[in-house]
Amino acid sequence: MARGAQRQNGARTRTRGRPRQDNDGIIPVLARTVREVESEVQRGRVLPSIRTKFQVVGLLMREERARVKADEAQSVTRRAEELKRLDGIATILATTAARDTSLLGLLADDAAISDHARSLRRELLRAAGMQVPEEPARTREPAEPTAAEQRQVVPRSVVSRRLANPFLEPDYSAAAKLAVKPRRLAGWELIDPLLKSFEGGGELSCKDLPEPVTTRGAGGLELMPHQGRLVAAAAAGHRTFLLADEPGLGKTAQALLAAQAAGAYPLLVVVPNVVKMNWAREATLWTPRHPATVVHGDGETIDGFADIIIVNYEVLDRHVGWLGELGLRGMVVDEAHYIKNPKSQRSRNVLQLSERIRTRTANPLLMALTGTPLVNDIEDFTAIWQFLGWVDETKPVGELMAALEELGLTPADRGFSAAARAAVIDRGIVRRRKVDVATDLPSRRVSDVPVEIDDEAGRSIRAAEQSLAGRLLARYERVLQARTAGGVVEGVDHVLVRQVAAWERANKTTKKSEDNVFTMMRRIGQAKASPAADYAAQLARSAGKVVFFAKHIDVMDTAEATLAKRGIRYASIRGDQTASVRQKHIDAFTNDPDVAVVVCSLTAAGVGINLQVASNLVLAELSWTHAEQTQAIDRVHRIGQDEPVTAWRIIAAQTLDTRIAELIDNKAGLAARALDGADQEISDSSDVHIEALVTLLEGALEERISRQAS
Incomplete structure (x- = not known):
């Protein structure tokens, strides 16, 4: 049998008939192909076909290296010569990938191999004189849904919204408008220089913002000047913001009013669970004409027609499917440092939705809110920038890439770092400190942060409240039944309600197994x-x-x-x-x-x-x-x-x-x-105790009256 024994994977054999020459076999074919790839990448033309060639050359080079090392029929000198030639191909691949680091991912063990890549592999093997058996036709079976896909839900009210507007068409004009081909910066690694430009410190990183158009929100609340400036920027057409104001400077209000100024509805707001209810409350205060709904669990209780959808990171994976199809025109990510690790599931969910919005909607509003954009190191910026559409996994894109090209500089030029930093800031980094806007703030303020208690502790608290309300109601009814004079008050006897509350407040004989207003508040404190x-x-x-x-x-x-x-x-x-x-x-x-x-x-x-x-x-x-x-x-x-x-x-x-x-x-x-x-x-603290008890009793009475009426 000729020296054309089965190669690796049993996929190819050498054609019989003539002795091996230096210009025979797969190595010369790989050398010519890798030179084509190198030339195109140097010119900045990293087209999909070039990426496929890069991947196939790398894979075939690995196969050939393994075959040569295992071929004991060859002399030691011959094997050394072929390995040296393969090293030359590997060197070209490495220098090419240094110009565009995204190429390295194509050689990863888990990199996907497309049908085009398989076809090109067969072409190169045939060009090298190898016999390549045709692959049998593959029947593509439906892929099993992933665990994340199995968890996804579509709330019934969202189905109703779809049926009400079944002809919602995506707007792909944004994708074409933002496509920027690098010229001067083609082949340069840019992400690392951009990140390093922020390490040197300097002035506060804050985009120039216009003077506020108004000092009041839609809810009639007074805006602070620094808040009004960001809203004015959104009204003027700016659409991406990394809002990094220090805590306490009203980022929530700014985001809600910016969305209103931009008309960015439906608006998705992704937040930590601890502030979910606070966002709903703030939306009611600042933008009362735009209803907000909060997603809990599988979302069965949401209002599918709301303008503002508020969801926490922990349940977002269940809802990425329908949210991606809703026609969102804006997205806000609160505490955006939560997505600093782009490999985490919550980051992938956020980035998936952001990309879908940017490719389907022209000029969407994207806002990342965090008082701590950097937690561990400067790389924490990258996932946030990716969410905003300033960069992809390997390079700047869109308006940022265009701005960097307009600088006329490369990372090797003096002055690039400062100019690049300014270009990033101008994309929408807004950072204000308390000490700088202290004149705009009250000297002291109290801000409520509602939290949901929805576990076993929450159920226990609600059961205890119902039990206490039931005890108050029973006493109220006993007094009514015992009355013999003075007539009967129609509806709720509010005077009696207060008397019952006062009796309960003064009661020292409540059983240890029963809750009073003090034990209720202690239970709530423990849960919080x-x-x-x-x-x-x-x-x-x-x-x-x-x-x-x-x-x-x-x-x-x-x-x-x-x-x-x-x-x-x-x-x-x-x-x-x-x-x-x-x-x-x-x-x-x-x-x-x-x-x-x-x-x-x-x-x-x-x-x-x-x-x-x-x-x-x-x-x-x-x-x-x-x-x-x-x-x-x-x-x-x-x-x-x-x-x-x-x-x-x-x-x-x-x-x-x-x-x-x-x-x-x-x-x-x-x-x-x-x-x-x-x-x-x-x-007097007893006033608050009594008023709290009045609230419980009146609520129980109203519920009873409502049941009787129905």
């Missing part, structure tokens, strides 16, 4: 402990030191365990500490830059200490009086504080917590109007 600590950890990473306040020891214990799990160092101020231990913890928080959070008892640390090294605090549990809350905030907001202070009050949505927060705020608002800020009202 972990998400509140998560929020404190997020603030610590983005804005520096954070003060965490709680009323109960078990809430503090849970918070500290959560912070430890997140790798956050903390100090602790409790009522059972000696004075020296307490001061040691205060000093650690004040002086040690690595101690990011201090977990404080509201009663033990609410007065008498100075924690002004921080400008952010988290109120994990509600106070019963506005004065107690203010005392806690004043541990941070005091003489010597250089930065505006924000108190983040964690509220358990759809529980008694929400009503109590409103009651505390109403007390403060009344005092401010009545006394013009000269004095503070010292609210």
